[in-house]
Amino acid sequence: DDSKLEQLKSQGFARVAIANEPPYTAVAADGKVSGAAPDVAREIFKRLGVADIVASISEYGAMIPGLQAGRFDVVTAGLFMKPERCAAVAYSEPVLCDAEAMLVKKGNPKGFKSYEDVAKDTSATIGAPGGGTEEKLALNAGVPRERVIVVPDGQSGLKMVQDGRIDAYSLPVLSINDLMKKANDPNLEVIAPVQGAPVYCDGAAFKKGDEALRDAFDVELAKMKKSGEFAKIIEPYGFSAAAAMSTTRDKLCAAK
Amino acid sequence: MDWDWNFVWQIMPTLIQGVKITILATLLGSVLAAIVGLGIALARRSPNKALSRTVGWAAEFIRGTPLLVQLYFIFYVLPDIGILLPPLVAGVIGLGLHYGTYTAEVYRAGIENVPRGQWEAAKACNLSARQTWTHIIIPQAIPPMIPALANYFIAMFKETPLLSAITVLELMNQAKSVANTYYRYLEPITLVGAFFLAISLCSVVLLRWLERRYGKIER
Amino acid sequence: MTQWSGYFGLIVQGAIVTIELTLMGSVLALIMAFLAGLGRLSRFFLLRALATAYIEFFRGTSIFVQLFFAYFVLPLIGLELTPLQAGVLALGLNVGAYAAEVVRGAVQSIGREQHEACIALNLGRWQGLRHVILPQAFLVMLPTFGNNAIELLKATSVVSLISLADLTFQAQVVRAQTGNTMVPFATILVIYFILALLISWGVRSLERRMARGLDGVRV
Amino acid sequence: MHLSTPIIKVDAISKSFGAFKVLDGLSMQVMPREKLALIGPSGSGKTTILRILMTLERIDGGHIQIEGEQLYHMERNGQLLPADERHLARMRQKIGMVFQLFNLFPHKSVIDNVTLAPMLTKGTPRSAAEKRAMELLDMVGMADKAKAMPAQLSGGQKQRVAIARALALQPKIMLFDEVTSALDPELVEEVLNVLWRLCAETDMTMLLVTHEMGFAHDFADRVLFFDRGRIVEEGKPDEIFRHPKQERTQGFLKKIIAAGHRV
Amino acid sequence: MHLSTPIIKVDAISKSFGAFKVLDGLSMQVMPREKLALIGPSGSGKTTILRILMTLERIDGGHIQIEGEQLYHMERNGQLLPADERHLARMRQKIGMVFQLFNLFPHKSVIDNVTLAPMLTKGTPRSAAEKRAMELLDMVGMADKAKAMPAQLSGGQKQRVAIARALALQPKIMLFDEVTSALDPELVEEVLNVLWRLCAETDMTMLLVTHEMGFAHDFADRVLFFDRGRIVEEGKPDEIFRHPKQERTQGFLKKIIAAGHRV
Numbered sequence A: 001d002d003s004k005l006e007q008l009k010s011q012g013f014a015r016v017a018i019a020n021e022p023p024y025t026a027v028a029a030d031g032k033v034s035g036a037a038p039d040v041a042r043e044i045f046k047r048l049g050v051a052d053i054v055a056s057i058s059e060y061g062a063m064i065p066g067l068q069a070g071r072f073d074v075v076t077a078g079l080f081m082k083p084e085r086c087a088a089v090a091y092s093e094p095v096l097c098d099a100e101a102m103l104v105k106k107g108n109p110k111g112f113k114s115y116e117d118v119a120k121d122t123s124a125t126i127g128a129p130g131g132g133t134e135e136k137l138a139l140n141a142g143v144p145r146e147r148v149i150v151v152p153d154g155q156s157g158l159k160m161v162q163d164g165r166i167d168a169y170s171l172p173v174l175s176i177n178d179l180m181k182k183a184n185d186p187n188l189e190v191i192a193p194v195q196g197a198p199v200y201c202d203g204a205a206f207k208k209g210d211e212a213l214r215d216a217f218d219v220e221l222a223k224m225k226k227s228g229e230f231a232k233i234i235e236p237y238g239f240s241a242a243a244a245m246s247t248t249r250d251k252l253c254a255a256k
Numbered sequence B: 001m002d003w004d005w006n007f008v009w010q011i012m013p014t015l016i017q018g019v020k021i022t023i024l025a026t027l028l029g030s031v032l033a034a035i036v037g038l039g040i041a042l043a044r045r046s047p048n049k050a051l052s053r054t055v056g057w058a059a060e061f062i063r064g065t066p067l068l069v070q071l072y073f074i075f076y077v078l079p080d081i082g083i084l085l086p087p088l089v090a091g092v093i094g095l096g097l098h099y100g101t102y103t104a105e106v107y108r109a110g111i112e113n114v115p116r117g118q119w120e121a122a123k124a125c126n127l128s129a130r131q132t133w134t135h136i137i138i139p140q141a142i143p144p145m146i147p148a149l150a151n152y153f154i155a156m157f158k159e160t161p162l163l164s165a166i167t168v169l170e171l172m173n174q175a176k177s178v179a180n181t182y183y184r185y186l187e188p189i190t191l192v193g194a195f196f197l198a199i200s201l202c203s204v205v206l207l208r209w210l211e212r213r214y215g216k217i218e219r
Numbered sequence C: 001m002t003q004w005s006g007y008f009g010l011i012v013q014g015a016i017v018t019i020e021l022t023l024m025g026s027v028l029a030l031i032m033a034f035l036a037g038l039g040r041l042s043r044f045f046l047l048r049a050l051a052t053a054y055i056e057f058f059r060g061t062s063i064f065v066q067l068f069f070a071y072f073v074l075p076l077i078g079l080e081l082t083p084l085q086a087g088v089l090a091l092g093l094n095v096g097a098y099a100a101e102v103v104r105g106a107v108q109s110i111g112r113e114q115h116e117a118c119i120a121l122n123l124g125r126w127q128g129l130r131h132v133i134l135p136q137a138f139l140v141m142l143p144t145f146g147n148n149a150i151e152l153l154k155a156t157s158v159v160s161l162i163s164l165a166d167l168t169f170q171a172q173v174v175r176a177q178t179g180n181t182m183v184p185f186a187t188i189l190v191i192y193f194i195l196a197l198l199i200s201w202g203v204r205s206l207e208r209r210m211a212r213g214l215d216g217v218r219v
Numbered sequence D, E: 001m002h003l004s005t006p007i008i009k010v011d012a013i014s015k016s017f018g019a020f021k022v023l024d025g026l027s028m029q030v031m032p033r034e035k036l037a038l039i040g041p042s043g044s045g046k047t048t049i050l051r052i053l054m055t056l057e058r059i060d061g062g063h064i065q066i067e068g069e070q071l072y073h074m075e076r077n078g079q080l081l082p083a084d085e086r087h088l089a090r091m092r093q094k095i096g097m098v099f100q101l102f103n104l105f106p107h108k109s110v111i112d113n114v115t116l117a118p119m120l121t122k123g124t125p126r127s128a129a130e131k132r133a134m135e136l137l138d139m140v141g142m143a144d145k146a147k148a149m150p151a152q153l154s155g156g157q158k159q160r161v162a163i164a165r166a167l168a169l170q171p172k173i174m175l176f177d178e179v180t181s182a183l184d185p186e187l188v189e190e191v192l193n194v195l196w197r198l199c200a201e202t203d204m205t206m207l208l209v210t211h212e213m214g215f216a217h218d219f220a221d222r223v224l225f226f227d228r229g230r231i232v233e234e235g236k237p238d239e240i241f242r243h244p245k246q247e248r249t250q251g252f253l254k255k256i257i258a259a260g261h262r263v
Ligand SMILES: Nc1ncnc2c1ncn2[C@@H]1O[C@H](COP(=O)(O)OP(=O)(O)OP(=O)(O)O)[C@@H](O)[C@H]1O
Pocket: D017, D018, D022, D040, D041, D042, D043, D044, D045, D046, D047, D048, D049, E184
């Protein structure tokens, strides 16, 4: 049924959860929400007749519980599709795709190429957002819990690498590149992509039960992908439209 | 969403890891706060005006601003001037400094609550300043302070979740990480709440006992 | 660098949210303080038990936990609150529990002889409370209420963790956008301190106004 | 005097604090308009009996009647039930008390201290209450301080205001508990003068606990000597002070005199 | 008596609290072994002069000599310099003081209260200090309570311990500030008895502020009447109490007598 969409239309806005992680999501100096994911969502909702989006910044770990608790209508934050998440929320078709990267000190002193390398070096620590994809990748690669440091946001991760508190900080490639650009620190280096880590794509995540809204979203998304407007929005941020169009939700959710 | 006991048992070991860190941080923070507070209290009584004023304002500042922001500051800004502290140490220093400004007030009140007549009697007995402090004032000032100090240490205990913001894996952080992994907030947060409530209720009993034992000095 | 003025705008917005939270939270806290504080002194067991349960629960569990509970768990049982509502509720109920003990303590600090004078003048319980005890007790409460309000102000920083765009939260945003940690945090520390000074100044002048005549010189 | 009925009739009351028995089967009667002095050593229960009459303490056993009516009990269908708050409030209208430490309301001006109770308990309009208050303050010599706050008064002045405050409710019985013993010696006289005036100008029944033996002697119609929660001796002032019969009374008076009090 | 030199010589001292002048060019002399009573209205500066002698307050002007030595000044190369703490400590050895509110150390037993100062300030060994303490406690009739804590004692008992404590340092001059006025009337006597005993058995110089006019009359060699920070009249007790010359003294005594104190 379309009741959810009708409700959003009549209230005139949709509540979206975003992270504070450029270029996926960003907040401008005037407080305006931008970034690739919200921009796409804003456009699609406009086409669906919902005038605007209202964003609240959240930690990655709090997004799905927040969605379930009805705090947001949709998550547009670079929350990558993975089977467990597909079970917890209703994803749209892929929007933003990216590989994983690590931020390390200049010269990569510990010689990391993959998460397994971090696991092997018993003194190495790696930072990742709590509840994020990178945290799980590291844990799955065998890095013990106490060496995976939960870092609240990108700037903190960057700072902790600079200060030598952690040996590597892992985020998607474009996020790390954005951090690097802002920090402009010659003593840092980016390893991208991390070997063995798959390319992930995010989608707009809806609450289970809001599939009708999700389907409407998908229809508009497909139209935009076809017309090239989709590429126009995300490519300035560095994302590849082709990558998103070369895969589907069903494939990503089925991946092991 | 319903309460899931299996989930509770599954996450319990992780949470207990967090409890250990929480208790450790509280204990270390209390010791530091007790010492810092004494330092502040003495500095504020100092005849050196510059010292007492500076310490006074610094303490006011620390007491008037949020611990959370102070923790960010200690953890993320101090490294810029070359002070790099491990998360737990940074957290303990934050707690100790912040609560030190409170314990300083307890010390001050404790000392001021010793009646003026006691100072005067000590003088009439011709005791020296040092003897007056060690034999007359401190022994009378300390016991009434104990409940108030304990009170602040319990309050500090309840603020340790803030350390999760600087990556200390204490109870709250473990709970959040569990919640992040399984997308369930109900059980972890409720358990954390129950844990704090349990400790607090025990500490109420402890406090009442301390108050009975030390709270009043009979004159 | 021209950005800074824009970011400063964000901080100002955050300060407004912080002030709103502090004001609304204080009002709720004040109401709860009197309800629960007087409830604890009631003759009726049920009222006493209710008040005690409220006070011990909210003092016993950390504000941090309460906030997460209000924000993430209450919606699961159908109680949906905006972040602002959740923030005001948690802060107000939490600080109200502490302030309730202040109310109780202040009422009890008014010597037994004032209660007895009320009985001897045949005032009813409520009349005595309203006209004799509370006006005097309020003066005793005021300084501690001031401290409670500052505690509440500081606790608002925790709401940044449930995505409410207060000062601390905006500082985080500015930090993420500019890559600079020092400037936003130092700025908000100063703002918090100024707000705290405003509170204590306000309370002190109110206290002075109300105490006029009570310690007057003999004429 | 024996023709009229007693205004206060205390019948075998007892009162303990914890294990400590303060009053032990105490009985006494007071006639209307009588001025009674209660004397005796510290801890003998003098304050306690006044506080019981003012309903500031409950009794453990026995009965008290004021003007023939039960104080702590209500007669309902011929049965004696414990009094409820309404009954107590009605009985309290007959009784006023002045405390050793004045117990003025520090946040109210002198005149507000005096008008508060009549306005609240009897619904007297402000203007009438203030008029009456000024008369009373005039009687105790405090009319010129009507607007002052208690903190600005000396002890003797405070006590005089406290007396005016108690009188404002027009009680039939007034209880005075060592109303001068917290005062500097030079201030005692001004308060005793007010008591003399009260005695002359009103016909209230007055019970007075005091250590001022000289005043008790001159003022009282009858003196009760308390010891360990009992009345050991009673009689006219001259009998008690000049020719005490009981050994305990003699001993007490000797000590007091040795300590420098005039009798 | 006039042949010996004064043990205390107070020379034109003044003392203000803020804008309020408490002592105003006060001078007085006390001979060795003399017993002095200081009387006068409340606020006249009696307590203040005792506190100054005990160095609990500083003076604003004037000089004080104890046994011919400056109290607040040190003579160095013929110059008078403000005294340092060492000088004050040495001078304090000659003086003991007993306070209105006893000021016992509540966390120490009776005997520890008495032995503390000798052990700490004079290095007396514990055994000797305790032996001497027991003698003193015996003299004030408190030997059987040596192990009790102050909170377990009555006011009169506390005050007797306080006297013993002050005596333990064997001062030449003892200052007593209204040592009975916080006591219940019946307890006054036991403390006054101790003072009588001290008077008979020691040859200390004693300065005594009191409102017990009868006692002052019998006890003192000389009475000083204070008013507004000055000595208005002084003389033998009989002169002062029976035939006061100054109007202020007459007025004061009349009030006190009216208030029921025996002279
Ligand atoms: N609330 C109380 N709890 C316990 N004991 C009490 C209480 N009130 C009075 N007492 C005790 O009861 C006894 C009688 O007290 P009361 O005040 O009636 O004596 P009093 O004759 O007025 O003595 P005083 O001359 O010292 O005023 C005393 O021993 C006192 O300690």
